Amino acid sequence: MQVKSKLLFLSSLILIFVINLFAGSIDPYFYTVIIYIGINIILATSLNLINGYTGQFSLGHAGFMAIGGYLSIALSTYFAPFFQNTFGTGVFGEAITFIIVLLAGGTAAALVGLLVGVPSLRLKGDYLAITTLGFAEIIRVVIQNMDVIGASQGFRGVYIYNNGVKAPQMVQDLGEMSNIFYAVPKFTNFFWTFLFVAIIIYYVHNLINSTYGRGFLSVKDDEIAAESMGINTTKFKVSAFVSGAFFAGIAGVLYGHFNLYLNPEDFNFLKSVEIVVMVILGGMGSMIGVIIAAVLLTILPEFLRSVSEYRMIIYALLLIIMMLTRPQGLFGFKIKRKKL
Amino acid sequence: MLEIKDLQIHYGSIKAIRGINLKVPDGSIVTLIGSNGAGKTSTLRAISGIIKTAGGSITYNGENITNLHPEKIVKMGICQSPEGRLIFSNLTVEENLLMGAYTRKDKEGVKDDLEFVFSFFPRLKERIKQLGGTLSGGEQQMLAISRALMSKPKVLLLDEPSLGIAPLLVKTIFEKIVALNHSTGITILLVEQNANLALSVANYGYVLETGEIILEGKADELAKNEEVRKAYLGE
Numbered sequence: 001m002q003v004k005s006k007l008l009f010l011s012s013l014i015l016i017f018v019i020n021l022f023a024g025s026i027d028p029y030f031y032t033v034i035i036y037i038g039i040n041i042i043l044a045t046s047l048n049l050i051n052g053y054t055g056q057f058s059l060g061h062a063g064f065m066a067i068g069g070y071l072s073i074a075l076s077t078y079f080a081p082f083f084q085n086t087f088g089t090g091v092f093g094e095a096i097t098f099i100i101v102l103l104a105g106g107t108a109a110a111l112v113g114l115l116v117g118v119p120s121l122r123l124k125g126d127y128l129a130i131t132t133l134g135f136a137e138i139i140r141v142v143i144q145n146m147d148v149i150g151a152s153q154g155f156r157g158v159y160i161y162n163n164g165v166k167a168p169q170m171v172q173d174l175g176e177m178s179n180i181f182y183a184v185p186k187f188t189n190f191f192w193t194f195l196f197v198a199i200i201i202y203y204v205h206n207l208i209n210s211t212y213g214r215g216f217l218s219v220k221d222d223e224i225a226a227e228s229m230g231i232n233t234t235k236f237k238v239s240a241f242v243s244g245a246f247f248a249g250i251a252g253v254l255y256g257h258f259n260l261y262l263n264p265e266d267f268n269f270l271k272s273v274e275i276v277v278m279v280i281l282g283g284m285g286s287m288i289g290v291i292i293a294a295v296l297l298t299i300l301p302e303f304l305r306s307v308s309e310y311r312m313i314i315y316a317l318l319l320i321i322m323m324l325t326r327p328q329g330l331f332g333f334k335i336k337r338k339k340l
Numbered sequence: 341m342l343e344i345k346d347l348q349i350h351y352g353s354i355k356a357i358r359g360i361n362l363k364v365p366d367g368s369i370v371t372l373i374g375s376n377g378a379g380k381t382s383t384l385r386a387i388s389g390i391i392k393t394a395g396g397s398i399t400y401n402g403e404n405i406t407n408l409h410p411e412k413i414v415k416m417g418i419c420q421s422p423e424g425r426l427i428f429s430n431l432t433v434e435e436n437l438l439m440g441a442y443t444r445k446d447k448e449g450v451k452d453d454l455e456f457v458f459s460f461f462p463r464l465k466e467r468i469k470q471l472g473g474t475l476s477g478g479e480q481q482m483l484a485i486s487r488a489l490m491s492k493p494k495v496l497l498l499d500e501p502s503l504g505i506a507p508l509l510v511k512t513i514f515e516k517i518v519a520l521n522h523s524t525g526i527t528i529l530l531v532e533q534n535a536n537l538a539l540s541v542a543n544y545g546y547v548l549e550t551g552e553i554i555l556e557g558k559a560d561e562l563a564k565n566e567e568v569r570k571a572y573l574g575e
Contacts, residue, residue, distance in 0.1 A: 221430050
């Protein structure tokens with residue numbers, strides 16, 4: 001089984017690479033939707049590890065995404081000259097630069113996840129939800145007030161003046177002084193996005209099916225029983241939270257380097273809710289269900305564009321109907337896993 | 341020997357356990373009986389380290405284990421089958437049992453013990469791939485006890501194994517508990533509401549009432565005691 005999932009993972013990498021070669025001929029609109037699908041799968045699957053498998057209700061996923069996104073685009077613009085001089089501007093140079101900012105974004109989100117997780121994971125259910133929600137809002141408000149990354153106007157790049165001054169907007173005082181504008185580079189493409197989709201699916205799948213990973217499920221099923229068995233429940237909760245945050249950070253990096261512009265409002269409360277809805281709609285703790293829900297919920301608003309202003313009403317109605325008819329989600333609560 | 345001295349447990353301002361002393365000698369079956377809310381489960385949870393104590397000490401073989409992390413207590417050989425058969429309902433029977441062996445590193449030993457609990461409760465073997473949540477109450481209790489056994493404990497803490505189970509199965513399970521004690525020499529601390537049953541299998545008993553031990557003695561003597569018969573045996 002281990003071998004089979006490894007084979008599947010490697011063959012999907014090759015497939016992603018091959019498809020990427022033809023990505024140029026895909027209609028730009030569809031291409032954008034496909035990339036968003038990938039990013040949403042990463043977000044939903046990583047939240048599923050926290051909310052679905054480990055049973056901790058986090059409402060702050062957009063916050064981790066924001067940290068990864070903002071940190072990475074700040075790096076790849078402010079340090080653009082450095083990266084370009086060190087690694088060059090070729091395909092490989094860009095790839096190395098992107099790997100660095102990806103890891104930086106993911107790691108920063110994971111570290112913040114640890115910082116938030118350790119004290120707040122003592123809380124349960126709705127209390128945890130409120131704490132994580134509050135945390136995500138703090139992140140957003142802090143970003144909104146940080147001029148160095150564009151504050152509430154959003155961030156699209158950096159003006160670097162000859163005298164070394166760097167700012168996200170033109171500096172009035174410097175007037176005519178020559179400058180170079182470093183826009184957020186468009187690093188994200190089909191390959192990178194779906195590389196991480198494959199990685200997170202492989203990671204979560206193997207984690208949940210390992211002896212260690214059953215610890216997550218046991219924490220969800222019954223914390224007291226898990227503790228009686230000598231399982232360190234806090235450790236499992238924190239580790240789910242931190243790895244979930246890491247991938248949310250990665251999703252933020254991908255999003256930033258695709259959209260080429262980030263605004264604090266991209267990461268508001270609704271974004272967190274959107275990800276939670278994907279997990280609930282797909283069925284908490286169901287990998288396939290959550291992936292399908294992420295795909296559906298990305299495509300659905302696009303399909304409904306034809307009915308323009310009624311779009312979001314229909315979208316909401318569909319969600320309500322779905323919850324009334326299948327409250328356990330598309331693929332139910334039962335965790336479909338391979339046999340031992 | 342597991343020894344509790346002057347144990348106190350508080351929930352906020354409520355004093356659930358008010359200084360109790362308890363001794364569980366190696367190889368014996370000791371029972372802690374008492375009505376609802378007397379503090380039996382709290383005592384067990386404190387031994388397992390799941391809840392913090394407010395005072396007093398718990399020692400095992402002379403080593404102080406008071407307020408240690410549950411993980412460490414399990415590793416020292418004290419494992420609990422919790423009240424209400426808290427099994428992992430989304431895991432299969434086999435996975436539940438393997439979770440019991442979570443703190444162990446010896447794979448071969450785990451395999452042997454899996455065979456041992458299956459020989460002890462053949463019913464579990466028949467249900468090996470079934471999800472824990474789909475078992476009957478009695479089977480879940482067998483699973484909870486077996487899961488605790490999988491950690492290869494020297495002291496087994498049983499919290500109300502008779503709760504909510506068909507009387508016929510209760511008898512089977514208690515017979516198994518005694519057989520287990522005889523065959524492996526495992527020490528058992530049994531918490532029960534069903535005083536008659538508990539005293540019939542135990543060597544020594546303690547009667548807990550609103551956080552205090554009001555009586556103790558050899559199990560057969562306690563079973564004859566007027567006070568106990570009136571209060572707990574319905575006479």
